[in-house]
Amino acid sequence: MTKLGVLASGRGSNFQSIIDSIKSGYLDARVEILITDNPDAYAIERAKNNGIPFLIMKPGDYPDKDVYYSAIAGALKERGVELVILAGFMRVVKKPLIDAYPMRIMNIHPALLPSFPGLHGQKQAVDYGVKISGCTVHFVDEGVDTGPIIIQAAVPAYHDDTEESLAERILKEEHRIFPYAIKLFIQGRLRVEGRKVIISGQKKADSILINPPIL
Numbered sequence: 274m275t276k277l278g279v280l281a282s283g284r285g286s287n288f289q290s291i292i293d294s295i296k297s298g299y300l301d302a303r304v305e306i307l308i309t310d311n312p313d314a315y316a317i318e319r320a321k322n323n324g325i326p327f328l329i330m331k332p333g334d335y336p337d338k339d340v341y342y343s344a345i346a347g348a349l350k351e352r353g354v355e356l357v358i359l360a361g362f363m364r365v366v367k368k369p370l371i372d373a374y375p376m377r378i379m380n381i382h383p384a385l386l387p388s389f390p391g392l393h394g395q396k397q398a399v400d401y402g403v404k405i406s407g408c409t410v411h412f413v414d415e416g417v418d419t420g421p422i423i424i425q426a427a428v429p430a431y432h433d434d435t436e437e438s439l440a441e442r443i444l445k446e447e448h449r450i451f452p453y454a455i456k457l458f459i460q461g462r463l464r465v466e467g468r469k470v471i472i473s474g475q476k477k478a479d480s481i482l483i484n485p486p487i488l
């Protein structure tokens with residue numbers, strides 16, 4: 274059973290998808306702790322509803338970011354956390370936490386990286402006018418959404434999409450690929466070589482997405 278630590282700042286629907294995946298037996302894991310930087314995060318309710326301990330840790334309560342992320346790393350290590358999940362944690366994680374968990378921190382981003390990193394990935398995609406967008410789970414390094422990519426899912430984007438409608442389409446896929454990425458980790462199937470994540474026993478499919486479809 275793999276011990277997870279989840280960091281979330283808001284609604285926590287990805288956190289919920291992980292909780293549900295554990296409950297259903299899809300993931301052989303346990304969430305040891307939810308850490309949030311936001312006392313109003315709905316993720317806290319989800320933790321309470323599922324008997325998961327939580328900590329509210331606000332950066333303003335620490336002298337600087339390094340001390341803040343060292344404290345987070347300490348809280349995770351104290352509980353034996355093996356894999357850290359950024360499930361809508363709206364901050365750029367700093368070195369002390371990354372060094373404590375090298376290639377052991379996963380983030381989900383609502384765009385097909387390296388396109389549209391940073392905030393509002395869905396709005397960036399709508400404004401740009403792409404025909405395909407999606408989501409990405411990647412290991413976290415010191416950059417903003419730059420770490421080695423584990424899995425991506427593509428969805429169509431339409432000319433009349435709003436940020437909200439595209440976000441909703443993407444979110445459904447987030448809830449599928451994040452638990453799967455965690456499963457691959459738990460199964461010991463992920464190896465990082467430079468920028469590349471090598472997935473042992475990976476099946477290759479020829480599925481393609483063309484948007485608009487050629488009919």
Ligand code: GRF
Nearest residue numbers: 284285286287361381382383
């Ligand atoms: C998701 O869109 C995720 O990709 C991004 O932040 C959002 C979090 O949503 N990093 P939720 O809190 O998991 O519902």
